[in-house]
Amino acid sequence: MGRLSYKKQQRLIIILFLVVPLVMLITFSYIPLYKLGEFSLHKWNGISKEKVFLGLDNYIKLFTQPKYFEVFKVSLYYLVGSFVQLALALLFATLLNYHIVGKNFFKGTLFVPYLLNGVAIGFIFLFFFKPDGTLDSILSGLGMDGLIKFWLRDPKINNISLAAVSVWRYMGFNFIVLLGAMQSISKSVYEAAAIDGANRWQIFKRIQLPSILLIVEINLILSIKGAISVFEIPYIMTGGSNQTKTFVIQTVDTAFKHKKVGLASAMAVVLLIIVVIVTLIQRAAFKKDEVEGG
Secondary structure (H helix, E strand, O other): OOOOOHHHHHHHHHHHHHHHHHHHHHHHHHHHHHHHHHHOOEEOOOOOOOOEEOOOHHHHHHHHOOHHHHOHHHHHHHHHHHHHHHHHHHHHHHHHOOOOOOHHHHHHHHHHHHHOOHHHHHHHHHHHHOOOOHHHHHHHHOOOHHHOOOOOOOOOOHHHHHHHHHHHHHHHHHHHHHHHHHHOOOHHHHHHHHHOOOOHHHHHHHHHHHHOHHHHHHHHHHHHHHHHOOOHHHHHHOOOOOOOOOHHHHHHHHHHOOOOHHHHHHHHHHHHHHHHHHHHHHHHHHHHHHHHOO
């Protein structure tokens, strides 16, 4: 057998490099998605071999009973938190893009929370928010006893507490991505702006923000998607009690507590569709702004 030509060798190498990720993508994404759609058309408790075909009955049940979608009100807290999170990340990225004392220390401090396991963060903040815990002790030590609340039990404030934990956890990721984007801007652009007498606000508005707009868009899409499908923090810290249940927690409870895997699968499919629609709307909105902005 003769030797392969250079072009054939290139194609073979490309195919070989693609095989592993494609196999993983099909195995862990497309096949589970197919099975999820299949389960959503059946009545099944997740244990028995017998599945009863229902067609679209699970979806009809979802959309005719508002209680399944009422929990999306909780996602609004995380949605607001995602904007706060992005704004703080943008602020810190802008500040630390300049030469300040202790810059590397602050970078590490802001990014470390993102590296921690979600379960560990949940348990850390359980102690932080518990009665007579860390937060209460700090407020008491500062003479602010009047501000002490039942941070995880009071329905008026518990979702704000949980959203704040989520902001603390994910802000570091947004920060480091935005900072990297800012640092990729050529120094000659900053030098030219300085020669023209631009102040820092003008540099941010006219140079930095337009240059990182695509990164801001991606981070915003990820943040809103995360707000809609939040799970770890409220599940670990409250288990969804006291009006902190999210749509994903409700889906998990439906599948494993109430043994309604078919209905839970339909809920998961609906959530996927909602996330896709929200992402497409965001993409269309950003494209419109880009066109209008020239």
